[in-house]
Structure formats: C-alpha cells, structure tokens
Amino acid sequence: MNPAIASRWFVFPNILFLAPVPLATAAAALLTWRALHSRSEVLPFVGGIGLFVLSGIAISLYPMIVPHHFTLWEAASSDRTQAFLLVGTLALLPVILMYTSWSYWVFRGKVRADIGYH
Known part of the structure; x- marks a missing residue:
C-alpha cells in the first residue's frame, strides 16, 4: 500500500x-x-x-x-476551453432533452412488457 x-x-x-x-x-x-x-x-x-x-x-x-x-488542476483544460465547452453544453443540452422527451412522447404505449426479446 x-x-x-x-x-x-x-x-x-x-x-x-x-x-x-x-x-x-x-x-x-x-x-x-x-x-x-x-x-x-x-x-x-x-x-x-x-x-x-x-x-x-x-x-x-x-x-x-x-x-x-x-x-486535478494540472490535468484540467484552460479556462477558455472550459468556457467554450460550457457555452456548447448550454446550447445543446436543452435540444437533446427536448428531442428525447419528444421521442418518448411519440413512442409511448407502443411497447408492452409481454412483447420483445424476453
């Protein structure tokens, strides 16, 4: 140890x-x-x-x-890189969440527990 x-x-x-x-x-x-x-x-x-x-x-x-x-601080990206990623995340995360929600809404009720690969 x-x-x-x-x-x-x-x-x-x-x-x-x-x-x-x-x-x-x-x-x-x-x-x-x-x-x-x-x-x-x-x-x-x-x-x-x-x-x-x-x-x-x-x-x-x-x-x-x-x-x-x-x-942790030596391995971290620069402040500019982290700011760029933050802006990208703030822009794309709502789009991903809305698309996922829409997909679940469209396919609701189409799959049952008694069908599938069980």
Missing part, C-alpha cells in the same frame, strides 16, 4: 472522519445484493451508484487525477 494513501486513511484525525466510509460501503453492498433478488429495478441501480460513490478512490487519490503524476 502506498504510504501517502495509508496515512490519509489511518492517521488519527482522518480515521475518525473516514471510518464510516467502509461501513457504509459494506451496508450498500449488502442492500444492493438483497435488492438484486427483489422485483425492483430502481434499488439495484441506486445501490450500484452508491457503491461507486463510496468506493474511496476519490478519497484515496485526491487531488491526484492521474495517480502520482498530475493533480
């Missing part, structure tokens, strides 16, 4: 704050496992997202985005 990562998790003040993370991960894994045997589709999905968020990778590596090479 990397000494920097070990010191982040196991040194005194941090261990108090980070001790709930493995416990919450174990609880999320158990709940997700149990949800897989139910008829719910939402609970396993939410559990998977919870496991991803609670994985501890971000806690272990922060602020390194490329481990032991680049920090």
Whole structure:
C-alpha cells in the first residue's frame, strides 16, 4: 500500500472522519445484493451508484487525477476551453432533452412488457 494513501486513511484525525466510509460501503453492498433478488429495478441501480460513490478512490487519490503524476488542476483544460465547452453544453443540452422527451412522447404505449426479446 502506498504510504501517502495509508496515512490519509489511518492517521488519527482522518480515521475518525473516514471510518464510516467502509461501513457504509459494506451496508450498500449488502442492500444492493438483497435488492438484486427483489422485483425492483430502481434499488439495484441506486445501490450500484452508491457503491461507486463510496468506493474511496476519490478519497484515496485526491487531488491526484492521474495517480502520482498530475493533480486535478494540472490535468484540467484552460479556462477558455472550459468556457467554450460550457457555452456548447448550454446550447445543446436543452435540444437533446427536448428531442428525447419528444421521442418518448411519440413512442409511448407502443411497447408492452409481454412483447420483445424476453
């Protein structure tokens, strides 16, 4: 284990704050496992997202985005590039959401649970 990562998790003040993370991960894994045997589709999905968020990778590596090479700020694009992407996202995201909504509206009721590739 990397000494920097070990010191982040196991040194005194941090261990108090980070001790709930493995416990919450174990609880999320158990709940997700149990949800897989139910008829719910939402609970396993939410559990998977919870496991991803609670994985501890971000806690272990922060602020390194490329481990032991680049920090988050060194790997980020320039301010001009980020502004360009923001403008493009603000222009195209509403179009994508409207088209997706329209597609769902047009095809509503056309697919039933008893037909298809089941």
